[in-house]
Amino acid sequence: MIAMVDCNSFYASCEQVFRPDLWGKPVVVLSNNDGCIIAANKEAKQLAHIPMFEAVYKIKHILIENKVTFFSSNYTLYGEMSQRVMNILETFSPSVEVYSIDEAFLDVKGLSYIDMRMYGFEIKERIYRYTGLPVGVGIAPTKVxxxxxxxxxxxxPKHExxxxxxxxxxxxxxxEWADIGDIWGIGRKHVKRLQAIGVFKAIDFVKLPLAWVRKEMTVxxxxxxxxxxGESCLEFMAVPNPKKAIGTAKSFGQKLPDLGRIEEACAYYITEVAEVLRAQKSCATYIHVAVYTNYHSTIDKQYSNRITVTMPIPTNDTFALIAQARKALHHIYKPGFRYKKVAVNLTGLIPEHYVQGNLFEKRSKISDSNLMHTLDVLNRKFGKTTVSSAMIGTRVEEWELIKKERSPRYTTQWRELMKIGV
Structure with a gap:
């Protein structure tokens, strides 16, 4: 048997944990730069006139009229709360596959001697007691x-x-209960194709000949x-496979015309992805850098470009990656435009112990793993970018994402700890 644990309205629930005055009230969370609604609790979802993924500036008056509380994305808080949930799940099973920030599979095949329903309720109640987050638990013979x-x-409702x-x-x-679109792994295109031949329920799908499914929907x-x-086919992965590419692309809080601030943002993003790279003990062979103006703007001139650079030696050294990214940025940057986004992506990832040297590179250019380890330890202990490259500069607030409604990072920043008046 396999258990699937999924947090309910995760982003909104994380906000409500630290705001008990919002329990039972509509709450939504906004995307980067406070662009649109990406998450809502059940109270907000019941307000049908508040569409998901709609630009906030179009419906802000509706949110205010309906007394909907809205928050900027607080990914630091959500990530830490997610880790707490996963740590709790590991006390229920030695094999936990983290599927997403708010979902995980548990291998419970060795627990056939216990009451599975009570086991599910225990998971649900312990997570709520320790974190304040509501979850749903489904237990069945296969992942799907x-x-x-x-x-x-x-x-x-009766299942609680x-x-x-x-x-x-x-x-x-x-x-018989589930619509074909409710099935995990069946996307919109396949839903339309299946409905065209009269398959509207999951039960209709399993009655199709296997030969047709294999031909029309592949393996x-x-x-x-x-x-x-009921036949288990999807492998249980308690240890996730290393990422094949690591990148980030974030819009600036304001349009940037000058190369200096774009360089600082690029260096900051490289710092973020390099930490992820080191965490999975990989090195990058290629670095891709891209710049974009705002194509939704009707008053700005438009331009975008990208470039790929091959590293002299595959590395996970933040400073080496920043140096190459900076050179790449100088090749594609053009003055006279107001840029909205810079993107960085690391590919050609290989295990760090497989890296070969370069006959034409001096020894001093090879990554200093001890220095990187020290940086990671300090930043984990004292906060993000406590120690970082000087290329990031001190003007982060001039280009970082708009987050006017972001809640405090209650669990990771000492200066943002909740204060309770007596």
């Missing part, structure tokens, strides 16, 4: 069925956010078909 069980746990699909009769009933569809029939 566990996702479906989780959906039923949250959508059908815990559902165990432990018999074939329950599996059949679940397939991916075949695995889904088998998983829904």
């Amino acid at each position: 069925l566990a996702k479906l069980a989780n959906r039923m746990a949250k959508k059908i 956010h815990v559902y165990v699909m432990d018999t074939d009769a329950k599996r059949i009933a679940a397939l 991916v569809g075949e695995r889904l078909w088998k998983e829904l029939r």
Whole structure:
């Protein structure tokens, strides 16, 4: 059996944990630069006239009229709260696969001797008691069925956010209940194709001939078909595979015409991705840098460009990566434009112990792993970019994302700890 644990309205729930005055009230979370709504709690979702992914400036008056509290994205808080949830889940199973920031699979096949429904309730209640976050728990024989069980746990009130699909009769009933679009892994294009041949429910899908599924939906569809029939096909990965590429692309809080501030933003983003690179003990062979103006603007001249640089030696050294990214940026930057975004991406990732030297590079240019380790330790202990490259500069507030409504980082910044008056 496999358990799927999913936090309910995760971003909004994280905000409400530290704002008990908002319990039971509509809350939404905004995208980068406070652009649009990307998350909402159940109270906000019940307000049908507040569309998801709509530009905030178009509906801000609606939010205010309906007394909806809105927050800028606080990814530091969400990431730390996610880690707390995952740490709790590890006390319930030795094998936990973190699927996303708010979802995880647990391998519970060795726990057949216990009451699975009570086990699910214990997971739910412990997470809520320790973190204040509500979760749903679905338990079933395969990953796809566990996702479906989780959906039923949250959508059908009588299940109280815990559902165990432990018999074939329950599996059949679940397939009869679920629309084809509810099935994990079946996207919009396949939904339209399946509906065109009369497949509207999950039960209709599993009745299709395997040969047709394999031909029309490839091996991916075949695995889904088998998983829904109770045959486990998707590998359980307690240890995630290393990323094949690591990058970030963020819009500036304001349009930047000068190269200096764009360089500082680029250096900051390189610092972020380099930390992730070192965390998975990899080195990058290539670095891609791109710049963009705002293509939604009707008054600005438009320009974008990108460039790829091959590192002399694959590395995860922040300073070496910044140096190459800076050279790349000088090649593609053109004066006379107001830039909205810079993007960096590291590819050609290889394990750090597989890196070969370069006959034509001096020894001093090879990454200093001890220095990078020291930087990572200090920044983890004292906060992000406590120690960093001088290229980042001191003008972060001039180009960083707009986050006027961001809540404090209650769990990671001493100066932002919650204060309680007596």
